[in-house]
Amino acid sequence: MLDINFIKENKEIVKKGMIDKGEKDSSLVDQVIAKDEEWRSQVHKVDALRSESNAKAKQIGALMGQGKKEEAQAIIAETSKDKDTIKQLEEQLKTLQEEREELLLRIPNVPHPSVPVGASENDNETFATWGEPNKEEWRKPHWDIVERYGWVDFERGVKVTGAGFPFYVGPVAQLQRALINYFINEAGDAGYTELQAPYFVNEDSARGTGQIPDKEDMMYVVPRDEFFAIPTAEVPVTNFHRDEILSEEQLPVKYVCYTPCWRREAGSYGKDVRGLNRLHQFDKVELVKIVKPEESYEELESLRLHSEKLLQALELPYRTLLMCTGDMGFTQTKKYDLEVWSPGQQRWLEVSSCSNFESFQARRMQLRYRKEEKKTEMVHTLNGSALALPRVVSAILEAYQEENGKVRVPEVLKPFLGRDYL
Known part of the structure; x- marks a missing residue:
């Protein structure tokens, strides 16, 4: 399996390698890059929401200490929803990672420059x-x-x-x-x-x-x-x-x-x-x-x-x-x-x-x-x-x-x- 960063940095080399090895279509390269970007975007969303939820959790303790129970309860309700959202996003993230992995497994290795290009x-x-x-x-x-x-x-x-x-x-x-x-x-x-x-x-x-x-x-x-x-x-x-x-x-x-x-x-x-x-x-x-x-x-x-x-x-x-x-x-x-x-x-x-x-x-x-x-x-x-x-x-x-x-x-x-x- 090729490294995803190598594929992104050498997209045309990987595509040429696929064609030289007899693959009729090199669009897998574009698909895996797009899937990786989608996965990374999802990672960013999950990290941001988790960070936001952690910040809210700290507010709850402070509000309770100040006797502001109603405000604290409102934030508790928000963090509960955040947990459900994070769980859903993490499941989607796992699916995206599996889809990216499946695409990566279908991309062949890149021939060494010393290998002659040929069809048979x-x-x-x-x-x-x-x-x-x-x-x-x-x-x-x-x-x-x-x-x-x-x-x-x-x-x-x-x-x-x-x-x-x-x-x-x-x-x-x-x-x-x-x-x-x-x-x-x-x-x-x-x-x-x-x-x-x-x-x-x-x-x-x-x-x-x-x-x-x-x-x-x-x-x-x-x-x-x-x-x-x-x-x-x-x-x-x-x-x-x-x-x-x-x-x-x-x-x-x-x-x-x-x-x-x-x-x-x-x-x-x-x-x-x-x-x-x-x-x-x-x-x-x-x-x-x-x-x-x-x-x-x-x-x-x-x-x-x-x-x-x-x-x-x-x-x-x-x-x-x-x-x-x-x-x-x-x-x-x-x-x-x-x-x-x-x-x-x-x-x-x-x-x-x-x-x-x-x-x-x-x-x-x-x-x-x-x-x-x-x-x-x-x-x-x-x-x-x-x-x-x-x-x-x-x-x-x-x-x-x-x-x-x-x-x-x-x-x-x-x-x-x-x-x-x-």
Whole structure:
């Protein structure tokens, strides 16, 4: 959520940011400013009437002391009416505040000046590349490999739950576990504290990180308990310090967390969803940072580099995209996507997003830190996938397959799997 004072002082920048992010109408900015002025006017009325009522209350005591009971009773009657009026105005004030809040929640974050302006994924910029994409025609897509060995059971997943909820069997289940352990160990070595987080969150948590109101249709809901199944560990982990004031000495806070993730992914069809490309339940190791505002963009680059180094260690060619405004999302100020090369499909597959939200999430969560001069300030929050599992698994299966059908184990995973071939 943007600060109302920032919106008022930078109205045209906020409007441009909305349009650049794909919003068709920026009138929300004018609406929230008008609502804020209405709210402030109401605050002034309540304060003035309360001050007037307090002054009258002092008169009552003086009049009583002078024996002027009739005059005192008249003022008592006035103050009684004032109390009723103040109560009504305070109820109106609460409604105005809620309406202003609802409008603020619908205004997206403003893109950083370094973000390219564009309408779709076609306008993203290639920021970096590593490795040479393998173009050998004999390489099979991962769904052929796992079908041959029975390593992923899609049909039984459909029977037990539905499409997008596969079973991992034997070596691929072990491969996933090895990757999770490897990613967590690497994060630990880089100074991240490991968390085990809840898999379900309440509405306040979903609102805090920006899933509400924006991505409700993408989330699985448990209506009876008013819970949401997490779409990513970002949600519970970033909310870990919600409504807290951290000390300056605590920053930066860095967490790593493995969780399964659930996304409805409505409207996804065709080759994009075949095999492990797009699932409703998948595993992911997430990194979350809570940092000082002046350090957040330096921290974003180190977050990106950490995820890139994992792909380099796995010897998987990848490219890093700087996302344009129209393909960046509601909450981010700047975002990188890492895409791994899939030699069996001859295409790029996203395996990580690394994002800076500045104070957008922190303001929703009222997450602050106390500076040396004892003032409090909103922190900046960041997160990144390090990494999302299904497409990394599919890229390994396709990149490490041999013509005889065997699939080698990446060197860095051999200590976890204890063998050379899956």
